[in-house]
Amino acid sequence: MEIRYLFLDMNAYFASVEQQDDEDLRGKPVCVVPVEAETTVCIAASYEARRCGVKTGTPVYQARGLCPGLFVVQARPRRYVEVHRAILKAVESVLPIEEVRSIDEMRFRLLKNERPHARALALALKRAIRARVGEHLLASVGGGPNRFLAKVATELEKPDGLVLITKEDLPKILWKLRLTDLYGIGRRMERRLNRLGIFTVRQLTEAPLPLLKRAWGSVLGERMYKNLRGEDLPEIETHRRTFAHSHVLAPELRAPEKARLVAVRLLVKAAARMRKAGYAAGSLFLHLRFLEGEDHAAFTHLTPTFATRTLVFALRRLWPEHERRPVLKASVVLGHLVQGAGLSLFPAERKNQLLAYALDRINRRYGPDTVRPAALDLVGEVGEYRIAFDRLPDFSV
Ligand SMILES: [Mg+2]
CATH class of the missing domain: 3.30.1490.100 (DNA polymerase, Y-family, little finger domain)
Structure with missing residues (x-):
């Protein structure tokens, strides 16, 4: 089954922008905070900081303990939006964006003649960002037969990842994941699935449709069932565009x-x-x-x-x-x-x-x-x- 969608997620976006703009921060553990106070939490952490266990949500005083030499940088939202716009422009030189999901995520729908070249296009997207916006801005790109699997693929390799999920290797890739790795399954849904006897993604993919409908309700349950099988579903509420x-x-x-x-x-x-x-x-x-x-x-x-x-x-x-x-x-x-x-x-x-x-x-x-x-x-x-x-x-x- 061919790759119909590409999903792009900037890696450690705010922290990467800081490293792009300030040479001294490159290769260093960096965490970005909304205000300058020790009681505040990190809203982004560079990969160097993540290696010491600093995550989004880690309080600054704790982050300093985990990561000696940590650079704590105050967020510059205006700058992040500016870079966001530059990124949109760069990627649109390769492919038109289907949807901007957030400041650091976007999705592309491939035309029939583009689908055989999904991998080359994914690489071109990453290249365009590095060349036109900044070489320290890395992105993970995922591709799949539907929007759901393209997003799942994006999560599989970070930073600078590129994973394409075709229908053929669906089980091989999905079965390795935890339930909460899947978009639409948080802690609460996980507990609910556990109560229905589902503990692994494999069990989820093999569960009958009525069971998923019980977990998610009939509309979303059916979507999850089809999404897991690589079906290309229309977006919910596509009529509401503006x-x-x-x-x-x-x-x-x-x-x-x-x-x-x-x-x-x-x-x-x-x-x-x-x-x-x-x-x-x-x-x-x-x-x-x-x-x-x-x-x-x-x-x-x-x-x-x-x-x-x-x-x-x-x-x-x-x-x-x-x-x-x-x-x-x-x-x-x-x-x-x-x-x-x-x-x-x-x-x-x-x-x-x-x-x-x-x-x-x-x-x-x-x-x-x-x-x-x-x-x-x-x-x-x-x-x-x-x-x-x-x-x-x-x-x-
Ligand atoms: Mg991101």
């Missing part, structure tokens, strides 16, 4: 500074809908149609986020700064959606996320717009004009 809002502006809102607030308002709405559906956005697209007929379109990849404040900052970067032409129509599109993104390890982003949750709770309880960014009231004041922010047809990129 959250978008657009609005035709009344004359008094067409000045660029008013139009910008309308765009922010559209974004606030789209972000709230997206959070309600349990997604985070990996990209933001802004489109403006000027009164005279021209357009401005701008796009940016994001570290997947559902925090309104983070998104509003991103929108600010996309806005044409010295624009004077009146705007007729504004559209914002949240794309490259990721399901079930958790709270960020970075304090600033985490704060923005928690703020978004808090506002959602208040607005759910006391009605929409009970709490909203103050600047948006400027839009409301203009000539008593009420903006109809009902759901408009989705504007797809």
Whole structure:
């Protein structure tokens, strides 16, 4: 069975960026921390640090004990996003990305004529990152007949790994793994499987469908059953590709500074809908149609986020700064959606996320717009004009 997907995972991403940028850190044990305090935990560790037992989540004082000479470096989220964008550009010179999974993970779907060359393409991806972004940025690439197995393959060899799982050698590779090595099996699911008599991956692959349905529920159980057999399944909820809002502006809102607030308002709405559906956005697209007929379109990849404040900052970067032409129509599109993104390890982003949750709770309880960014009231004041922010047809990129 052929390789239909490649999955790429940057190795020790934050720590590698630090080693790439600072020669003195190369080959040394490095751990990255969100704030400078001994009570904080490592959010990333270089392979040199991992060899002494330092992991993500190890408290700094403990890490220092485990690893004499440890370099403790403060995280630079902005830099990681910058490098992330450079990586996306580099890999897209080889293959179009199917999905950006997180700041250091992405997936590619191979076309029929590309599949026989999966190994060469995987090597080309790794090469492109080293050549165009930095030679100390290593990635593990996995390939498989479906998305699930491509991800499993990525985990098998680190750092700088390359593992392709074909249907023929499925048992040989899978049976060596522990249950928790498989995507979708955490400690809790493992206990549940144990109670159903499944202790090994081999037992899992040989278990009948009804048993997996009992463990995961009928939909996810069937997916796991088929995924383990190399079937290529459609993604869940493929119909939901974007959250978008657009609005035709009344004359008094067409000045660029008013139009910008309308765009922010559209974004606030789209972000709230997206959070309600349990997604985070990996990209933001802004489109403006000027009164005279021209357009401005701008796009940016994001570290997947559902925090309104983070998104509003991103929108600010996309806005044409010295624009004077009146705007007729504004559209914002949240794309490259990721399901079930958790709270960020970075304090600033985490704060923005928690703020978004808090506002959602208040607005759910006391009605929409009970709490909203103050600047948006400027839009409301203009000539008593009420903006109809009902759901408009989705504007797809
Ligand atoms: Mg990684």
